[in-house]
Amino acid sequence: MKVVSVKPEIDAAKCIGCGICTKVCPSAAIKLVDRKAVVKEADCRGCGGCEQRCPVYAITMVKLEQPFTVQVDITDVSYDEIESICRNAKLNPEQIVCYCTTTRAEEVAAAIIKGAKSPEEISRATGIRMGCKVECIQPILRLLKAAGIEPVRPDGYQWYGLTPTVWDIPEDVKAKYGSRGFYFDEDIKLLDKVVNAKPERRNSDEKTCS
Amino acid sequence: MRRPALKPLPPRPSQYGIAPEFVKKRMAEYPEMTSLLLKELFPDTPDVIYPGEGGIAAVRKAAETALAKVDISMIKPGQSVNVLASHHGFTLLGGEPYAELLRVVRDVIAERTGTTEIRLRAGVGLRFRETEEYIKRYKLDEYYKGKARGMAPIDEGIAIQTEIGTLYGLKAVYDADWIIHVHNSDVREVHFHRQVDRAVKPFGMSYARIETRSTYHWNMGPRGANFTARAIFESEFVQSKFAFAAFLNMSPSGVVGVMAENDLYVLNDQMTKDGLKYYGKIMTLLGEIDECIVGLDFQCPVPYVFAAGVIYANFVGANTDLFDLDNDLPSYTWYTEAFYDKAGKPLIDEIAPVNPAIKMVVHNYAWGGYPNAFFSEHIPTVVVGREQADLMSSDPQNVLYMNYATIADNLDTAMHFAYKAGKTDKVIIFDGAMGGVNVSCSLADHLVAKAPGVSEKVDKILMPKWLKQRGIKR
Numbered sequence: 001m002k003v004v005s006v007k008p009e010i011d012a013a014k015c016i017g018c019g020i021c022t023k024v025c026p027s028a029a030i031k032l033v034d035r036k037a038v039v040k041e042a043d044c045r046g047c048g049g050c051e052q053r054c055p056v057y058a059i060t061m062v063k064l065e066q067p068f069t070v071q072v073d074i075t076d077v078s079y080d081e082i083e084s085i086c087r088n089a090k091l092n093p094e095q096i097v098c099y100c101t102t103t104r105a106e107e108v109a110a111a112i113i114k115g116a117k118s119p120e121e122i123s124r125a126t127g128i129r130m131g132c133k134v135e136c137i138q139p140i141l142r143l144l145k146a147a148g149i150e151p152v153r154p155d156g157y158q159w160y161g162l163t164p165t166v167w168d169i170p171e172d173v174k175a176k177y178g179s180r181g182f183y184f185d186e187d188i189k190l191l192d193k194v195v196n197a198k199p200e201r202r203n204s205d206e207k208t209c210s
Numbered sequence: 211m212r213r214p215a216l217k218p219l220p221p222r223p224s225q226y227g228i229a230p231e232f233v234k235k236r237m238a239e240y241p242e243m244t245s246l247l248l249k250e251l252f253p254d255t256p257d258v259i260y261p262g263e264g265g266i267a268a269v270r271k272a273a274e275t276a277l278a279k280v281d282i283s284m285i286k287p288g289q290s291v292n293v294l295a296s297h298h299g300f301t302l303l304g305g306e307p308y309a310e311l312l313r314v315v316r317d318v319i320a321e322r323t324g325t326t327e328i329r330l331r332a333g334v335g336l337r338f339r340e341t342e343e344y345i346k347r348y349k350l351d352e353y354y355k356g357k358a359r360g361m362a363p364i365d366e367g368i369a370i371q372t373e374i375g376t377l378y379g380l381k382a383v384y385d386a387d388w389i390i391h392v393h394n395s396d397v398r399e400v401h402f403h404r405q406v407d408r409a410v411k412p413f414g415m416s417y418a419r420i421e422t423r424s425t426y427h428w429n430m431g432p433r434g435a436n437f438t439a440r441a442i443f444e445s446e447f448v449q450s451k452f453a454f455a456a457f458l459n460m461s462p463s464g465v466v467g468v469m470a471e472n473d474l475y476v477l478n479d480q481m482t483k484d485g486l487k488y489y490g491k492i493m494t495l496l497g498e499i500d501e502c503i504v505g506l507d508f509q510c511p512v513p514y515v516f517a518a519g520v521i522y523a524n525f526v527g528a529n530t531d532l533f534d535l536d537n538d539l540p541s542y543t544w545y546t547e548a549f550y551d552k553a554g555k556p557l558i559d560e561i562a563p564v565n566p567a568i569k570m571v572v573h574n575y576a577w578g579g580y581p582n583a584f585f586s587e588h589i590p591t592v593v594v595g596r597e598q599a600d601l602m603s604s605d606p607q608n609v610l611y612m613n614y615a616t617i618a619d620n621l622d623t624a625m626h627f628a629y630k631a632g633k634t635d636k637v638i639i640f641d642g643a644m645g646g647v648n649v650s651c652s653l654a655d656h657l658v659a660k661a662p663g664v665s666e667k668v669d670k671i672l673m674p675k676w677l678k679q680r681g682i683k684r
Binding site: 002003005006023024046047048049052053061063092094095096097099100101102104130131132133134135136137138139142157159160161162163164165166168169170173177179180181182183184186187188190191193194197199200 | 336338339362363364365366367369373374375376377378404406407419420421422423424425427428429430431432433434436437440535538539544547548549550551552553555557558560580581583584603604606607608609610679680681
């Protein structure tokens with residue numbers, strides 16, 4: 001879930017048409033038209049990445065008159081299917097996978113089940129990756145892979161690809177560096193425990209009497 | 211008779227914080243506050259060269275001495291060199307010592323190699339223009355002859371083949387014949403790196419693309435994560451470009467000296483030992499605080515404001531031993547934050563609660579530009595001034611921060627509320643005071659009484675364990 005409260009405003013007189021904003025936008029909401037950046041507002045989730053990387057300071061983030069929320073409803077999707085994707089990705093359905101938006105794995109899985117086939121589409125649907133723009137790309141790619149989807153890379157720097165996990169580390173590498181405090185096997189055990197944990201309550205934030 | 215509180219640095223203009231004129235009063239100004247020097251708490255605290263009588267010239271001299279023993283003969287005239295920097299160094303002691311080290315590194319390369327193609331490439335955390343601000347502030351663009359620039363983790367990347375698979379660095383880091391790694395030994399994010407491979411970490415963070423940083427925070431586990439940077443540094447590609455490293459050697463009191471080595475692991479082991487020793491005692495002592503109000507009053511995001519060299523995020527986890535690798539998860543780290551379920555309960559029993567000694571937080575001055583909501587969600591927080599609340603609410607990384615915090619009109623009313631609601635007169639201020647820590651007199655008495663026992667425990671029990679866990683001999 002993400003509250004979108006700001007949007008970019010582009011000063012066309014300053015814009016030099018370099019296209020960097022189009023290459024970094026996590027929701028692929030910016031295009032060059034006649035060598036000027038143009039934002040498709042319906043796709044923008046207000047992360048500010050374009051404003052932060054514009055080399056000529058042509059972009060300003062402004063408050064939306066009417067902030068809006070993006071969120072994927074998980075209640076009309078099979079939770080068994082959500083669980084299957086999440087655990088296949090070695091994530092617990094209820095764990096957070098984006099610190100800025102507190103998006104949980106189950107919401108990303110639901111977005112995939114409902115048709116999202118790329119990180120960009122998942123970002124537009126859930127708002128994930130719309131805070132820091134840095135940390136949550138791997139859980140997204142892991143969930144897509146777990147659902148059997150190989151996303152097509154956009155024509156920019158939005159993301160390059162999946163990277164290794166602790167479960168992938170070869171035994172000889174573990175042995176080579178094992179004495180230096182990396183605790184690979186202990187962390188595998190810990191993460192496995194998280195993946196398989198069963199929260200006491202599901203689909204409700206309401207406090208109830210027992 | 212208690213010493214007056216140390217004067218904190220003035221607020222710094224930045225796009226990530228409120229304008230300095232909105233910071234109307236500092237917590238250190240209250241008469242009930244005093245300061246404790248690190249030397250006073252722990253007599254074996256090392257002497258520092260900065261701050262000191264020699265001023266910034268002492269840092270230059272130490273840097274020149276350290277760099278004199280480094281082999282740079284591999285750099286030939288006409289070759290290109292990227293001097294790699296990170297934002298963190300500029301937050302230490304006002305930033306000037308780190309800026310001076312970066313100037314000396316350029317001078318030495320130019321003088322000893324004859325090359326003129328020397329660029330400064332400065333990486334960041336999650337505030338993509340932060341080092342741009344520092345480059346301007348310290349006039350490093352002029353010093354580097356117009357060849358200084360900031361880098362962000364969403365900039366163009368480059369694939370790096372490692373022993374565990376493909377990871378990704380920033381293209382701007384590696385687009386030179388040689389790279390020089392200029393950093394510091396301040397422990398800072400112990401909750402993340404656990405003082406494992408601290409010297410190597412920037413290769414997996416400020417020099418890395420989002421894919422690699424996400425690997426650290428999601429794919430590898432809370433301790434295994436530290437291998438991410440080593441995997442990159444060990445790669446044939448990076449080794450073919452690495453010339454040497456130069457570090458400010460920090461203690462909670464200031465700059466102890468400058469270290470420079472061609473072998474990064476020599477420096478890594480030394481700073482692991484020094485870091486455990488210099489910071490281990492004060493961090494353990496802060497874990498002995500039984501109850502307190504925390505003041506956030508420094509020019510950086512909430513978790514990074516610091517007192518006696520210890521950042522607030524580490525105080526949030528000070529109820530556990532962050533250096534003890536047998537502890538799976540600190541009370542605060544991103545793995546921990548991820549492992550609370552929708553009802554706010556930990557998914558597994560290993561999750562320790564946040565430090566129960568913190569009764570209330572007064573957010574007088576701290577920046578956005580980092581996901582801070584975990585802190586206001588878990589600890590009662592009062593934010594001073596509407597401007598600061600608005601800053602948080604319009605920051606894409608902190609849209610939820612004010613969902614959990616309350617607002618006070620000014621610092622006086624915030625403190626009044628904190629004393630009443632927190633039901634304690636003990637206060638610790640994270641205001642970056644140099645050489646010591648600003649606390650209330652009541653907390654000063656508590657810390658002075660506890661310090662000798664903590665010192666003995668660290669020397670005799672904890673240090674041997676910490677070193678053994680990291681495969682380092684005493």
